Amino acid sequence: LEINDQLPSLQRIVYWNDKGLRHYDDAILVSLAEVIRLGEEHQKSHPDHFEQSLALGKGDDLAMILYTLGSNGLPKALPATYQFLLSSLESALASNPAYDSDEYVSVITPGWFFEQVLGFAACLVSGQKLNFIERPETAPEDSREISPHILVYPSPVWDQIASAIETNVGSGTWVKRTLYHLSMSLGYERADLSSSGGQMNIFKRLLHPIAGLVVFRPLKDKHGLNRARVIYAAGSMLPPQTTRFFAAVGVNLRQVFASTEGGIVSVHPGDNVNIQ
Numbered sequence: 001l002e003i004n005d006q007l008p009s010l011q012r013i014v015y016w017n018d019k020g021l022r023h024y025d026d027a028i029l030v031s032l033a034e035v036i037r038l039g040e041e042h043q044k045s046h047p048d049h050f051e052q053s054l055a056l057g058k059g060d061d062l063a064m065i066l067y068t069l070g071s072n073g074l075p076k077a078l079p080a081t082y083q084f085l086l087s088s089l090e091s092a093l094a095s096n097p098a099y100d101s102d103e104y105v106s107v108i109t110p111g112w113f114f115e116q117v118l119g120f121a122a123c124l125v126s127g128q129k130l131n132f133i134e135r136p137e138t139a140p141e142d143s144r145e146i147s148p149h150i151l152v153y154p155s156p157v158w159d160q161i162a163s164a165i166e167t168n169v170g171s172g173t174w175v176k177r178t179l180y181h182l183s184m185s186l187g188y189e190r191a192d193l194s195s196s197g198g199q200m201n202i203f204k205r206l207l208h209p210i211a212g213l214v215v216f217r218p219l220k221d222k223h224g225l226n227r228a229r230v231i232y233a234a235g236s237m238l239p240p241q242t243t244r245f246f247a248a249v250g251v252n253l254r255q256v257f258a259s260t261e262g263g264i265v266s267v268h269p270g271d272n273v274n275i276q
Helices: 032-045 049-055 082-093 113-126 136-146 155-170 174-195 202-222 240-249
Strands: 013-015 029-031 062-067 077-081 103-106 129-132 150-154 230-234 253-259 263-267
Touching (some): 062 082, 077 082, 103 136, 103 150, 240 253
Antiparallel strands (some): 062 077, 253 263
16 A cells, blocks of 8 residues: 555555454455455356456466576566466476366465475366465474375475485384384485386385385375376485485475576476486
C-alpha cells in the first residue's frame, strides 16, 4: 500500500489473513474469501469463461517473475514464460520421469527456481501429487509421513543430512555401529562397482538385501526416503562423497545444474552416475 502510487497497473491486493488489517479501508484490498465468492458468481453466469480464457494462453505468456541470487550484484527480476519452465522441466523428465502416482513434498521456498520447475511445473505436467510441509520445524516429520517419490533440496542440505546420519550412528550402541559400518561397507562396494559396470561376488550379493532390511530401510524411513525414486541436489556442486553415501544407502541422488536465466542445462541420467 505504501508504494501503490508507484504501481499504476496494480488493481487488487488479495489477502487471506486479515491480522493487522482492521484499520485499513482501501478499495484495492480484497479478501481471498471474497475473490472466491465473486468467482463462483461469475462461473454461474459465464460457465465457459474459464475454458475460453485457457484456450487463449500461449507458451510465451508470462508465468511468473523469478529472482536471481545476485552473486555478482543485486538480484535481478527474471520474467519467466510457461515455455521456459516447461523446456527446463523436459530436460529433467527425459531421464528421470515423474508419474501421476508420485508424491512430492515442497520444502524449499516457492521462489526457488528448482522448486518451481521440479515441483510445481512437474505437478501440472505429470500429475504428481504436490504436498506442503506444515511448518519449517516439522519438515523432517512431514517428509517422513508422506515418504515422497521425488524430492529436491539445495546440495548443502543433502550434505548436512549425510553428516547428521554419520554423527547419530557414532553416538549409538556398539551393536548399531557395527551393523551400520558392515552394511555401509557392502553399500559402498556395490555403489562403486555399479558406477563402473561391475558387481559384487555372490556371497556379498546375498548379504546386501539383509543389510538393506536391517540398516538401510530403517535409515531411509527415518528421513522420509523409503519410497524415493529420485532425489535432486541443486544449486551448487555436490561433494562426491555425499553422492557416494546416498548411493550406498540405496537412494538415487541426482545432481542438477541450472541458472535462473538459462533454465536446467544438465542433470544426471537415471541410471548412469559416475561417482568420482
